[in-house]
Amino acid sequence: AQKVTQAQTEISVVEKEDVTLDCVYETRDTTYYLFWYKQPPSGELVFLIRRNSFDEQNEISGRYSWNFQKSTSSFNFTITASQVVDSAVYFCALSEAITGTYKYIFGTGTRLKVLA
Amino acid sequence: NAGVTQTPKFRILKIGQSMTLQCTQDMNHNYMYWYRQDPGMGLKLIYYSVGAGITDKGEVPNGYNVSRSTTEDFPLRLELAAPSQTSVYFCASSSPGLKNIQYFGAGTRLSVL
Numbered sequence A: 001a002q003k004v005t006q007a008q009t010e011i012s013v014v015e016k017e018d019v020t021l022d023c024v025y026e027t028r029d030t031t032y033y034l035f036w037y038k039q040p041p042s043g044e045l046v047f048l049i050r051r052n053s054f055d056e057q058n059e060i061s062g063r064y065s066w067n068f069q070k071s072t073s074s075f076n077f078t079i080t081a082s083q084v085v086d087s088a089v090y091f092c093a094l095s096e097a098i099t100g101t102y103k104y105i106f107g108t109g110t111r112l113k114v115l116a
Numbered sequence B: 001n002a003g004v005t006q007t008p009k010f011r012i013l014k015i016g017q018s019m020t021l022q023c024t025q026d027m028n029h030n031y032m033y034w035y036r037q038d039p040g041m042g043l044k045l046i047y048y049s050v051g052a053g054i055t056d057k058g059e060v061p062n063g064y065n066v067s068r069s070t071t072e073d074f075p076l077r078l079e080l081a082a083p084s085q086t087s088v089y090f091c092a093s094s095s096p097g098l099k100n101i102q103y104f105g106a107g108t109r110l111s112v113l
Helices: none
Strands: A003-005 A010-014 A019-021 A024-026 A032-039 A046-052 A059-061 A064-069 A074-079 A088-096 A104-106 A110-115 B004-007 B010-013 B019-025 B031-037 B043-051 B054-057 B064-066 B076-078 B087-094 B108-112
Touching: A003 A088, A003 A104, A010 A019, A019 A110, A024 A074, A032 A074, A046 A059, A046 A064, A046 A074, A074 A088, A104 B043, B004 B087, B019 B031, B019 B087, B019 B108, B043 B064
Parallel strands: A010 A110, B010 B108
Antiparallel strands: A003 A024, A019 A074, A032 A046, A032 A088, A059 A064, A064 A074, A088 A104, A088 A110, B004 B019, B019 B076, B031 B043, B031 B087, B043 B054, B064 B076, B087 B108
16 A cells, blocks of 8 residues: 655754755655655645656755655755745645556645744 | 645535545646545545546545546535545646656635534
């Protein structure tokens, strides 16, 4: 069965601190996709990144970086020099490819509070 | 660029009433999804569709129905609303040819009292 675990329910940091959000997944598929979404207080879901199972390269986008490690089934998200605007709930999601439906399995989310 | 549009944004229903949540996308995506998000939880899949005329159940389909008569529209019907259906509902669409990234609507906040 597929599963996504975000063990950190809530994290509070002070502005300018670095913070890492953990995501651990389970799947028996060899082809799959991992995603991160941001849900700010306004409630919409904003796509941040997609990674496929064959691409273990880490990625950096401005203050955001992602570390994908198949050996530990993890896809962690780091925010460097956090800002108040980063306060949101962050969701990790897993999508399988084998059935062709590309359904997502979401983690329960991590609420990040960045304090000024 | 409208993307995925959901209406209404908010609704209060009485127990036993019915309603339809509307979802329209203008990106010509074949795949569409309905999720519900309960407080402190992730999103759970209610129904999905891989194309017009094709729908299938997700993880939590009980109490809901969907139809997909066009590529653009994917309405979600609640029959005999119950307090357990109080939630925020999100519609999403994607295209496998576009890295199957799901794009979400702004959500519908529904309360059943």
